[in-house]
Amino acid sequence: MTEPARVLPEDSVPELSAEPQGGEAGARRLVERIKERYAKRITGELVLPARPAQYADLPVDLDPAIAGALRSRGVEQLYSHQREAWDQIRAGRHTVVVTPTASGKTLCYNLPVLQAARENKAKALYLFPTKALSQDQVAELMELNEAGDLGVRAYTFDGDTPGDARKAVRTRGDIVVTNPDMLHQGVLPHHTKWAQFFESLQYVVIDETHTYRGVFGSHVANVMRRLRRICRFYGADPVFIMSSATIANPEELASGLVGEPVTAITESGAPAGERHLLLWNPPVVNADLGIRASARSQVTRIARMALRGKLTTIIFARTRLMVEVITRYMKDVFDNDPRKASRVAAYRGGYLPNERRQTEKALRSGNVDCVIATSALELGVDIGSLDVCLLTGYPGTIASTWQRLGRAGRRNRPSLGVLVASSDPLDQYIIRNPEFFLGQSPEQARIAPDQLLILLDHVRCAAFELPFRKGETFGGEDLESLLAYLEEQGVLHRESDTWHWTEDSYPAQSVSLRSVAEGNFVVVDTTDGQQQIIAEVDFSSAAETLYEGAIYLVQAVPYQVERLDWTGRKAFVTRTRADYYTDAIDYTRLKILDGFERSPAGQGEAARGEVHIVRRIPGYKKIRYYTHENIGYGNIHLPDQEMHTTAVWWQMAPEALEQRFASRHEALDGFLGAAYAMHHVAALVVMSEPQDLGRAVGDGDARWFATVGANGRGQLRTLDGGECDPEQEGRFRPAVFLYDHYPGGVGLSAPLFDARQRVIGDALTLIRQCDCAHGCPGCIGPILASDEVRGFSPKQAAITVLEGLESHGSA
């Protein structure tokens, strides 16, 4: 939640009376209306002309039965990229296909796989990041299979596969569809049961490859190392076929995952309708404070226009909470007649699978006109094509923005995407510099498969699967030393040139590929004495959404959390009629453990090293609907979350601090404002997502940390929440910390340290360019009206801090 807790007047411009109507050029008419009425809010526009299809002939060597199946479904020719994929894959090259949503990428891998299954009983393994995608895939494969009577057997193998069906999957499946987690925990550790499958394994298909980045991607790269090691044991050397959304480095990511060179196919031959993209900045409603109307209010306004114009619409919101709030607002307008079928639906992680399936189906069949979703719908779940896509705030990366915008777009008619900026600095930076977004290539997807903890986990798993022999390699670290380390731990036993697993346990069970998987929480509705599970919440977000007293929303229906069973992973809720929602407050404390490198930075220094972080969620705010006023607080009693990681920090010499600031209080405000700007700039500089980095202002010894208090000014607190006075502290060396948000770090702190001067410079530019007087959510974070009154500018304080840290004569 980034909305300032203050009453905001809703947008004052009257709505259009005559709305554009759907149909052939409905989206184009909507664009014209928007530009006519809201010209000042549009900061950038892009029109991608319609693109005709590029065709290629069906390959001559394509099995006639498969060709027949294609023809029976109306496919007489292939798109050029499908044909190119066929040629590369048939030549035995690892291939990644990078083409937009709905460009027929699945045929790129299905054709060679079906052909090989019929030619020589070759087997294929399909990996999808989620179960929902697997089910879509099997359904599509089976349609083709039945259309051509191909006799190829495809089965899903996941946690839902019943025990008695598993043997059939292992021994009879030509195509086994699963996910990386199941491969890691359910297949590789039992590879002997899959011997026949691995012996004939010819293709490994990895769909949605771009999702395998960061920590998850680093784990998956190691699972692929293990997979290839097992394949070698059975004498197989499968070709990897991958598909990816547009990212800057698909080839690099793909070969990082596979461990070998991969050919990229990036030219799509699929046709596309005309596409419009508008960048929209909400109007300023308080010029002094630089406060803009919320992105949420703008998005609901545009959505109303689109829906009245009979254009199907998808709205993306950045948080589950925001999905629920917008859904409520849309339902208030369009679903207020209980006798009629619902036209508006919410879709997000945490809903039960069959509820999500129903929404997907309703979207495909056109029974729902508007869906409000989190990134859960960013992946290729089949929901058909929509006319309009609205983004509530910048999704954090360019790649993800295009991926979401791709949800609107039809082959034969125009579509519209609107990126509505929030007041976040990143959003404001992008919306004011449209060329940055429109001109820049999408981000790199980074993985760090040799991150020591991750690598060590998979060396353990690999040793269980097959003893390691001297001379083997696994990853980029010295394997023999890792094995010796595990031998010290008593996990492995060395016998001449071989290391054997000796624990009476199953290592894959204790290694989770996704850091969030430490047991999902279930939300249990106990209204009227029942006990019904209504949602699931993953571990990482449970603390901030399921605390006792929280309002938890499902399809915009409010439930209040009565009791949270932290160890049993259950939250008990009851239906309520609250007219407010709740938002958690988060304190972070940090301690420096070790410095790796340091360098002067203006009148201070920048350093990189190991830190220990404790995160505490002490309470929450109650926020009223529509007015967004803060109507109360509550306490939260939850265990602290701890983490060791790597960080970059900046601190100023005490003399310089005293010379530049009249009081320590003002200096503290300056550091908090600077940290806010630096965090967002840093995410752009290292091309990561903002949530991959954490930020904190504090004392390196963790004696105190700083937060913005209810009075809008910086406060020092000890970890137990007690306030302390900066003027009374003997030694005062505040520092801005930006840390890698994963235990042990996944390699973000090194590039960040290298870019330390640019972070300071860009943060200064961001703040200086901002139109506000004393600071706003677009530069240094929200400030309060009282700041003007007391004649102090937090914005100037932040600039003073950054100037003090700026190195002259370079950058």
Place this chain on the structure above:
Amino acid sequence: MGLHDRLNTLRRQSGSEPPAPGRTSADPHSAGAASGKGNVLDEIRARLDRMGGAGTGRTRPNRTAAESATPPEELARRLDGELLTPQVIQLDRAMPDCHAHGRHTLARAREPAMPFWNTDQRLGFIDTETTGLAGGAGTVAFLVGLATLRDGRVRLRQWLTTAFAGEGALLEAVDAALSECDHLVSYNGKTFDLPLLRDRRRMQRRPDAQEAAHTDFLHPVRSLFSHAWPDCRLRTVEERLLGLDRQDDLPGAEAPWAWKDYLASGRSEELERVVRHNTDDILSLTLLGPVLASVLLQPAAHGASVEGAARLQERLQGADTARRLLESHQHQLSPAGRLWLAREWRREGRYDQAVPVWEALAEQGVQEALEALAKYHEHQRRDWKRALQYAGQLASGPRAKARIARLQGRIEATAR
């Protein structure tokens, strides 16, 4: 905080559980020195330290090879076996008929065990000890025991490997012995021991063995005794059916540790106990056939479930045998057993016997009995009023409704 704990902390933070504390240990000096990579190891240890926090050190006690380490030759001698290869000890004993095992002697092993097997079959009683109970490719069978009956005598062979490297030779010996058997007998071997051996063959690139017939006594024991016993572990079977109380037994779950401790330290006392444990398991298996066969003849006298015994008989020998067993225990049957018997009688047209059973049960409102009587009076006796009396007591449902409507129709038609 030690290195181990710190790694655990890191792993907890990253969303995974710390590994279960192992009980083995290794000599850290030999590990580093033998690899010749001491420096890199130190560096890696230091980096892992840094991620976990300050301080160094390791938590596992250093235990060097004990002075009492038992080399394989010595271990073979103590076990009264011989070295088959430098890493595999083979024990081969002809057990005397008079060998006491609980309240029985091994002479009992050659008694008839119908319906489980014919005495002319080449039997193999098999049990393994493994490095773990979780299964998966990292679980190894380090001890395999196989008893056969030759000229009515129990011959017990066991193969123990003293190193991972001995596994191939162990499997070769086991497979050669297994090829002499056409009927295997085990306790939970269908789901555990034999799949594990198949996995190990694949790991050693050995051909799969011929599938022999297999009697896994876990299932019969469950059918017969699960209603009466706290559990159906082999230990419980021995106590209750064989009169065997293993005073000095090493719990099966300790076996993995005993072998790993031998690998790490060379101490063999616990491993020798594992061999004795395996011996006892297999000797029990040789007696279970004849013992359970007599339970099947007189289930009630042994505290076994008659219905369970009948189910077993039905599967092994057919419905007639099951019916005869039920008939001979008519007065000890549960309602379900009585209904079953009545079904068998009806199938043979013996309504005179079936009807009293149904009538007794119908008084207690047993639905199947009510329905059977409604059918009997409708179709056999054509006494629709009686039939309707029974049908009227059936729980309402589409079938009951149809029956009632039909019967009422017939009554009306007769009245007209």
